[in-house]
Amino acid sequence: MSDLILFWHRRDLRISDNTGLAAARQRTQKVVGVFCLDPNILERDDVAPVRVTYMIGCLQQLQQRYAQVGSQLLILQGEPREAIPALATALSAKAVFWNWDVEPYSQVRDRTVIETLKEKGIQVLEENWDQILHSPDDIFTGSNQPYTVFTPFWRNWSSKPKAAPAQALQDVEGLSEQELQTAEKVGAIALPTAKDLGFNWENGLVIEPGETPARERLEQFCHRAIEEYKEQRNFPAYDGTSQLSAALKFGAIGIRRVWAATVEAMENTRSDEAQTSIRAWQQELAWREFYQHAMYHFPELEQGAYRQQFKNFPYENNEEYFQAWCEGRTGYPIVDAAMRQMNNIGWMHNRCRMIVANFLTKDLLIDPRLGEKYFYQRLIDGDLSANNGGWQWSASSGMDPKPIRIFNPASQAQKFDPDGEYIREWLPELRSFDTEELLSGNISKRDRAAVDYPNPIVDHKIQQRQFKVIYQQQKEL
Numbered sequence: 001m002s003d004l005i006l007f008w009h010r011r012d013l014r015i016s017d018n019t020g021l022a023a024a025r026q027r028t029q030k031v032v033g034v035f036c037l038d039p040n041i042l043e044r045d046d047v048a049p050v051r052v053t054y055m056i057g058c059l060q061q062l063q064q065r066y067a068q069v070g071s072q073l074l075i076l077q078g079e080p081r082e083a084i085p086a087l088a089t090a091l092s093a094k095a096v097f098w099n100w101d102v103e104p105y106s107q108v109r110d111r112t113v114i115e116t117l118k119e120k121g122i123q124v125l126e127e128n129w130d131q132i133l134h135s136p137d138d139i140f141t142g143s144n145q146p147y148t149v150f151t152p153f154w155r156n157w158s159s160k161p162k163a164a165p166a167q168a169l170q171d172v173e174g175l176s177e178q179e180l181q182t183a184e185k186v187g188a189i190a191l192p193t194a195k196d197l198g199f200n201w202e203n204g205l206v207i208e209p210g211e212t213p214a215r216e217r218l219e220q221f222c223h224r225a226i227e228e229y230k231e232q233r234n235f236p237a238y239d240g241t242s243q244l245s246a247a248l249k250f251g252a253i254g255i256r257r258v259w260a261a262t263v264e265a266m267e268n269t270r271s272d273e274a275q276t277s278i279r280a281w282q283q284e285l286a287w288r289e290f291y292q293h294a295m296y297h298f299p300e301l302e303q304g305a306y307r308q309q310f311k312n313f314p315y316e317n318n319e320e321y322f323q324a325w326c327e328g329r330t331g332y333p334i335v336d337a338a339m340r341q342m343n344n345i346g347w348m349h350n351r352c353r354m355i356v357a358n359f360l361t362k363d364l365l366i367d368p369r370l371g372e373k374y375f376y377q378r379l380i381d382g383d384l385s386a387n388n389g390g391w392q393w394s395a396s397s398g399m400d401p402k403p404i405r406i407f408n409p410a411s412q413a414q415k416f417d418p419d420g421e422y423i424r425e426w427l428p429e430l431r432s433f434d435t436e437e438l439l440s441g442n443i444s445k446r447d448r449a450a451v452d453y454p455n456p457i458v459d460h461k462i463q464q465r466q467f468k469v470i471y472q473q474q475k476e477l
Helices: 019-029 049-069 081-089 104-119 150-159 177-185 213-223 226-232 245-250 254-265 270-299 319-327 335-343 350-362 368-378 384-395 411-415 421-426 435-440 443-449 461-474
Strands: 005-007 032-036 073-077 094-097
Touching: 005 019, 005 081, 019 094, 032 081, 049 073, 049 213, 049 245, 073 081, 081 094, 081 104, 081 270, 094 104, 094 177, 150 270, 177 245, 213 226, 213 254, 226 254, 226 270, 254 270, 270 319, 270 335, 270 384, 319 335, 319 350, 319 368, 335 350, 335 368, 335 411, 335 421, 335 435, 350 368, 350 411, 368 384, 368 411, 411 435, 421 435
Parallel strands: 005 032, 005 094, 032 073
Antiparallel strands: none
């Protein structure tokens, strides 16, 4: 057995601030990366071509980073439970390290790989957390239960010290030519393109993939927008958010580095308003982690509602309404602009995600799982925990002390797109209408027909009353 440790990358596509990779380097100089293109993930019907394209871009840069430090990133394609142990055995690796994941499938898969490796006498690094600042087993209520409400979770989570960024991989040794040939014999391949894998995304990437662009984006956000984040984050026409969600989903940037940047920003300002904004962004990082902890402790969330009254909620699931929503043809400008943004660039502003999700569930009375899946099929940053948590929040079916939350699309547009800039950008057919018409949606049938823009498919006032009646009936069952 050699001194080789294979590091299995999954949601940590970087060599800096990677806790598992740093742990591998502490034990040996010979560290080689591996990534497995998993058919159990890539062959699902909710995989977004834009997300695969972004992932491949991250892997391309990760291979370059490994080459820069003297090693390699190997690519496998196939069932990880077979491919990872087979590669480790063929290369006589003494260990395989990786970082743990909160998602139900990942946990089952990883336990199987652990068992197989141990049977072969290969060491593993068990339950090493990297994608979150605190392990799900470290944040509990006073009665030793996982949190189901964010505010007390935040108080506990924010009070705990945060680890510093892990040391970057450096000065390592890779595989010899003979070992590389052995790896190829057991399945190592050249990195395919997204098209090679059957995913076509022709619209370009709104977020540049890879570790270096992610770090640059973080620096730009901290210098440009973080001090105004609390006020600007809700306006979709304004570039007031970090757009780091895709990088965090795939681990192109480490969460400890992100947190350290917020601490540095806090230390470098004396403005109360700026500190409040920085704290607001820190809370968003905590929300991300709250949803990950929830998925870990309550894996049934993947299948549906957390709240009992929504587990058998009688949604109408009108197929025509759902298709209109998907296409951005509901007749509600702010809703349609948001959906067209996502369909065109694979990303949607967070305020708009809440608006369209609330509209689908409360106005159209459609099961949030349908919307959640559609988002996952389109978003560059599609993440099970965040997507599920956000949809359950908007649908009032999740972990939230205020179960009824109904947005008026017109009010949301008037408050968060007051000049109609966002609507005009994504609904070019409506650019000639005045702002009041865009925001209120009070556009005549004649004018709508003239620009081929649909009439509202439902009446918001009627639909919200209907939803409340059904909800009350469910509570009384």
